């Protein structure tokens with residue numbers, strides 16, 4: 257691709273593979289960012305905006321954004337910390353996917369109960385910076401110096417195999433469902449951090465003229481995330497019970513109250529978190545609300 261084609265375009269990095277890739281593509285579709293990625297190509301032009309997408313390993317995105325080589329990106333909170341880029345990138349949105357925890361895991365049947373018992377032992381991980389810092393603290397407290405300190409060995413993937421292969425006394429790796437951990441006969445003994453996918457931009461952007469477009473894309477993505485997170489709940493209730501009912505559905509800003517032909521009744525419409533929908537409906541029934549309807553949102557701008 258001729259680099260001149262990219263000139264002046266906002267560069268948006270997304271993971272080229274792995275757990276976040278497909279979710280990012282869905283998000284871009286939801287935000288009407290249209291593109292066609294030719295097979296194997298890692299840079300492609302967006303058809304309906306002055307944007308180019310850059311497909312990178314998730315772990316490389318923090319430093320690309322932090323150094324201003326791309327303008328914004330989607331990656332995991334965990335790899336921002338691992339790349340030590342937290343001062344160079346701003347996390348503008350949490351994206352509610354890619355949720356996982358970075359945990360210390362030991363063989364299920366083994367004797368180790370605490371991280372202190374791992375001081376001076378062998379750790380295998382893809383997170384050598386975070387694990388290194390964590391165990392350096394433990395070594396310091398145990399007064400270990402030189403060769404007696406905990407060894408941290410980097411591997412790029414399949415971290416769980418290290419204990420079974422006799423290469424590690426413990427691993428530090430991501431856990432979501434816990435299926436991989438259990439399948440490998442491991443159990444967690446400590447959590448270093450919780451993570452989820454985030455939208456990031458450079459703290460010191462190189463191209464000031466691009467900021468309005470960054471803001472516009474951020475607002476669009478925020479709208480898609482909110483549309484997934486919320487439903488609209490609509491119901492009828494006696495005017496005399498309105499304040500009790502709206503305490504259950506206060507909405508994001510305030511509920512919409514509309515009159516009905518029957519002056520004793522009103523209709524209420526309010527945004528409710530999808531995860532609370534069933535509880536909210538139960539409570540509305542118990543305060544006397546009727547004709548409770550739930551609507552999915554296709555998109556939003558909130």
Ligand SMILES: Nc1ncnc2c1ncn2[C@@H]1O[C@H](COP(=O)(O)OP(=O)(O)OP(=O)(O)O)[C@@H](O)[C@H]1O
Nearest residue numbers: 273274275276313314332334335354355356430432
């Ligand atoms: N099991 C998981 N559940 C949820 N999010 C995860 C999980 N594993 C990783 N992630 C998130 O996705 C990010 C990228 O990790 P992932 O392992 O998918 O990338 P990769 O190593 O580039 O790809 P692959 O492992 O397929 O080679 C992680 O930094 C983390 O934020």
Ligand SMILES: O=P(O)(O)OC[C@H]1O[C@H](OP(=O)(O)OP(=O)(O)O)[C@H](O)[C@@H]1O
Nearest residue numbers: 413414415430431432433434435436437
């Ligand atoms: O708790 P779970 O739901 O089982 O998910 C955790 C697994 O997901 C990631 O692996 P990934 O699929 O990226 O494979 P990899 O080890 O090859 O990187 C992570 O490294 C764990 O192994």
Ligand SMILES: [Mg+2]
Nearest residue numbers: 274412413414
């Ligand atoms: Mg992986």
